[in-house]
Amino acid sequence: MLSIEHFSKTYPGGKRAVDDLNLVVHAGEICGFIGHNGAGKTTTLRAVAGVMSYTEGTIRVDGKDLHTDPVGAKKVMAFLPDNPDLYDYMKGIDYLNFIADLYDIPGDDRTRRIARYGDDFQLTEALGSPIGSYSHGMKQKLALISALIRKPKLLILDEPFVGLDPQASHLLKGYLAQLCAQGGAVFFSTHVLEVAQKLCHKVAIIQEGKLIRYGTMEEVVAGESLEDVFLRQTAGGADHA
């Protein structure tokens, strides 16, 4: 579903944020992406989502190259940044309709999906209010709903559990598992290693732009906790951003 080959990103000024990253997430897999602040997680996720340009490497989503067929690749995925800034001047329902229009979701389908996810996340009754009146958690939920109503094949999430209440976090984990059971894939970054260990089939550890461990969860943790493995692997490499 997602294949990243020799991806590198150097920012103006010379900082190499990601260096020769190779990674594959197959259909039906949830891949956790972990690393210290500034390790290159967000840069990678933004490049995969088509939000940030890159010149080195190849990224394919569902077989579509992000460079040669960006529209085709974006059609089958949904991206959620770590702090989703939404259009404050729109009502929640207007934002969902706007997104649904961009993804060509028919009226009946969007109504059904909005009702389902809106009710599950307990946001339906607030959809008539401007996004500017939402709390951080409500915005996060709205952004999640806008991603889920697309029925994406690949979900790219940057710190999706930050700001969510326990109930919404639980729901989200269920949806991620469900998406994978239906043949989709999830690639997400997190600092909550317990969640990553429970949820992910695969895990990738990145440090200073380089992938230092990557494999199935069983291979990487080998009977230990992910936290222990992560701390040992990345010892001395924190906060080089």
Next chain:
Amino acid sequence: MRKFGALLKVSFWGMLYAMNLAGGNRKRRISGAGVLALAGGLMLMLSATYSFSFSTMLAQQGMVDMLPMLMSLLAVILCAAFSLFGAQGILFSTRDMDLALSWPVSPLQLVLSRVLALYLENLFLLGVWMLPVWLAWMLQGGCTPAAFIALPISVLLLAFLPCVLAMAAGFVLALISARFSHKALINNLLYLLLLAGIFAGSFSLQGQMFQMQSAFFTSWPMRPFLWFTEALKLQDASLAALAAVCVLPFLLIAWLISRQYAAILTLLASHRARFDYRLTRQHSSGHMRALIGREFRRYFGISIYLFNTGIGLLLLAIGAVAAVLQKDQLQLLMAQLGSESMPMTAVLALTVGFILAMTQPTSCSISLEGEQLWILKSAPLRPWELFGSKIGMQLILVLPFLVVCVPVMGWALGVTTAQAVALLVAAVAMAFCVAPMGLVVNLHLPKLDAPNPTVVVKQSAATLVGLLAGFALMLPGALLFKLIPQVWNGCGWLAAAAALYLTVGILLWRFLLTRGAAMLEEL
């Protein structure tokens, strides 16, 4: 005092950063300095043109001391108009407000530090404006070269005056609109009322100025300008009076704002949230309709965006109505001026060209996406859809005004039907050229990290360069008028201009689809 100094420092660097004069790379700083130099140069040129022609005229009537009075009045009006929409944004819609209000500083210190940007902006414009005035005045014997030492201090004081006017307007508007649930709508209506008042006041002022009524020059509203003139002549009492009349109201209005500051900010930040929404069947629409709808929502939701880029259309509509109401007088005037003067088609083309150059929502449209640009960049949109929606919004806004106002003005001013049609075609062609041009400018000079829309709309390099590029677009039209004024009964040059604008518009569109798409990806 140390805290206030720290606040001022932060505001000052924030302003420099917003204007691309600090931070970022060298290219960014050079572009910021270039834009500032361009704005200063423009003010200098305008001021020099008026100062030297007025000084000659006034010297002949033995009224050369009226020059600094008139020019400082003009400068204050110009600066106040420039700051009017900015003051509300600078004071009341900055992203770091929650943080700032939590600091252990008084609201007055906070307000004063926030308006520093406004004051420095006015100081720069006034300073540049007054240099040619002082020179023309001195050359006509109004003052001695030694009086130059009084110029900086007098300008430092006078620069508070436009701030007072803009802050007062911004404060009152925020105070009222904060109390309504539809804040943007109320704010827009209030701005409309304010503009109507300014237009009415300007017409009345203009009438009195041109009649050179002595009562006008000694009236109370003119006192600060009289004291300014006398201060330039090194009269200490007038300098003290000028200081009092400029600084005290500034402090007073800042104090009044600070008394209500947290309350207004809280009200402005609060939205009426409802939790009774019932989901009904939703309907789908195409990409373009969704995108254009979003552009319009944002356009009418941000007052400064609406008025700064839409004031030209308002002027066009007012001009058309005024032309119809004063049709007979205008035609009589044209007959008196005779064929020696500029043909009416050229006057109308100049007016419409000026309006179109001023009406460029696209020149800050990408910058206004700000932190929300990720939504569009991650969506499966082709570049033509994204750019097309922004251009489409501008054209949907502009074209109805052109289609109605240009023929009406043409009829009122007695141009032939063929000339009116040619004018309309040229105007529409220019609109098709200005819209993509604004996007090209904004792609080259993006400002995605602005603390509020005011910085993007009022202070960003793209807005100013877009405006200047719009004026520059009028030059080929003027050249064609000079070369072929009589071809096809005066329609030939308009047709040629239309063809030229359409060609440039197509080239700009092609640029957007190729290089522009890559530039957008880089943002």
